Amino acid sequence: MTGRGCDPAVPSVAVIGAGVGGCALAARVRQLGWRGPIGLWESGRGPGGRASSRRSRHDPLLRFDHGAPLFSITTTPEPALLAPLLEGGWIEPWSGSLAQLDGQGQLIAGATDPLTQGALYRGRGGMDQLCRGMLELGGTDLQLNGGCLVRHLERSADGGWDLLDHQQQRLGVADWLVLSGTLLAHPRCQALLGWPEPPLQPLVRQLGDGQLERAAAAIASIDCSPRSALLLLIQPPLAEAWRRLPFRLLSFDAAAQARWGLSRLSIQPLEDGRCVVVAHSTAEVATLHADVVGSRSSVARLPGVTPSPQREQELIEALGAALLAVLEPWITSTALQGAEPQLMRWGAAFPEGPGLPSPLTLCPQSRIGFCGDFTSGPGFGRIEGALRSGEELAPRLLAAMGAAPG
Numbered sequence: 591m592t593g594r595g596c597d598p599a600v601p602s603v604a605v606i607g608a609g610v611g612g613c614a615l616a617a618r619v620r621q622l623g624w625r626g627p628i629g630l631w632e633s634g635r636g637p638g639g640r641a642s643s644r645r646s647r648h649d650p651l652l653r654f655d656h657g658a659p660l661f662s663i664t665t666t667p668e669p670a671l672l673a674p675l676l677e678g679g680w681i682e683p684w685s686g687s688l689a690q691l692d693g694q695g696q697l698i699a700g701a702t703d704p705l706t707q708g709a710l711y712r713g714r715g716g717m718d719q720l721c722r723g724m725l726e727l728g729g730t731d732l733q734l735n736g737g738c739l740v741r742h743l744e745r746s747a748d749g750g751w752d753l754l755d756h757q758q759q760r761l762g763v764a765d766w767l768v769l770s771g772t773l774l775a776h777p778r779c780q781a782l783l784g785w786p787e788p789p790l791q792p793l794v795r796q797l798g799d800g801q802l803e804r805a806a807a808a809i810a811s812i813d814c815s816p817r818s819a820l821l822l823l824i825q826p827p828l829a830e831a832w833r834r835l836p837f838r839l840l841s842f843d844a845a846a847q848a849r850w851g852l853s854r855l856s857i858q859p860l861e862d863g864r865c866v867v868v869a870h871s872t873a874e875v876a877t878l879h880a881d882v883v884g885s886r887s888s889v890a891r892l893p894g895v896t897p898s899p900q901r902e903q904e905l906i907e908a909l910g911a912a913l914l915a916v917l918e919p920w921i922t923s924t925a926l927q928g929a930e931p932q933l934m935r936w937g938a939a940f941p942e943g944p945g946l947p948s949p950l951t952l953c954p955q956s957r958i959g960f961c962g963d964f965t966s967g968p969g970f971g972r973i974e975g976a977l978r979s980g981e982e983l984a985p986r987l988l989a990a991m992g993a994a995p996g
């Protein structure tokens with residue numbers, strides 16, 4: 591178990607979630623000079639959240655960027671963490687070709703998708719490098735507790751926080767809490783994990799903090815747009831045809847989405863000649879298959895989640911057929927042989943606005959803060975928003991804790 595540091599006079603912080611928002615907060619408080627105890631609790635195997643990469647212990651060159659394949663910065667000034675991440679070699683400018691597909695199957699070269707406006711970047715060697723880089727910038731005393739789903743929150747006698755797992759075992763303690771994902775405050779946890787109510791809700795009733803009440807209500811009212819992702823690993827020599835495609839990222843316009851049920855296609859060549867292909871469904875297709883989680887995804891391992899292999903196979907086949915129909919000019923059906931298709935569901939891929947207003951992202955009376963792409967502001971619903979929200983919360987949190995930097 592982890593929690594408070596050795597000096598009881600120095601407040602400690604627990605961040606739930608090691609996605610872009612949580613990692614940005616942790617890195618930024620360090621960049622501002624604060625060296626107090628800070629730990630991150632993450633249900634996934636590693637950091638990254640929706641900007642993570644799936645990797646294999648047995649196959650070091652294998653990597654699927656199964657969520658966001660890139661990110662964009664659209665407003666100035668640029669996030670404070672951007673330059674150190676570039677200098678440290680954790681991220682790099684995106685240099686791949688972009689294209690858009692219309693409803694007639696015609697390719698329009700260039701960036702026309704809202705997710706590819708502005709200055710484009712990607713993790714160097716995988717999107718998870720963005721979060722790994724921020725954790726590295728946070729220093730070795732930053733503690734990441736991976737594979738830990740926080741199921742319950744309790745208020746400790748001294749006004750701090752206890753973090754508990756699904757068996758009510760204590761995972762950690764801290765003076766201040768930051769939620770960098772919506773799961774503990776949003777009703778989607780009821781459908782996904784069979785929880786009777788969002789775990790923050792009983793505390794909202796108990797604490798009598800009007801600001802926290804308004805924050806919890808604003809989060810609970812955010813709509814989440816889902817996506818299903820088809821993941822393919824193509825072996826040489828068949829991979830050659832995929833690697834020769836005239837784009838690395840193909841976005842589907844509205845008519846193309848309606849026709850094929852796909853929203854994006856990401857081509858990710860591996861160093862050894864193999865090629866990863868990730869096809870994202872539309873929100874409509876993912877909504878129709880809300881019960882199909884992807885039996886090899888980390889969500890499938892969470893208590894309360896039941897995979898449905900037959901429906902999963904049907905969705906894999908439907909997305910695979912749509913992919914081949916779209917790529918008919920370049921790819922033959924044999925090019926999918928031996929691809930071992932997998933499915934991954936993003937139940938809350940993109941939040942829909944307006945999001946959590948900035949004045950509600952810190953509730954000092956309850957010692958709780960919020961960051962992530964669900965907070966309103968520039969970059970809402972994207973990596974930019976998650977990055978900026980962590981950076982924005984950091985100085986306010988330190989001031990509220992009365993924590994002197996340095």
Ligand SMILES: Cc1cc2nc3c(=O)[nH]c(=O)nc-3n(C[C@H](O)[C@H](O)[C@H](O)COP(=O)(O)OP(=O)(O)OC[C@H]3O[C@@H](n4cnc5c(N)ncnc54)[C@H](O)[C@@H]3O)c2cc1C
Pocket residue numbers: 606607608609610611612631632633634638639640641656657658659660661662705738739740741770771772773774817819870936938939940961962963964971972973974976
């Ligand atoms: C398919 C897809 C494509 C995308 N494409 C783009 C793109 O091109 N450009 C772009 O900018 N953005 C894109 N996005 C959006 C982008 O990925 C997100 O905006 C960003 O990653 C959000 O970061 P976050 O830290 O706010 O949230 P998250 O990444 O969701 O991080 C929250 C973390 O908290 C963890 N967590 C939550 N609750 C608990 C708990 N109780 N216990 C332990 N851990 C918990 C979660 O596991 C997660 O890792 C895409 C997203 C998806 C799914």
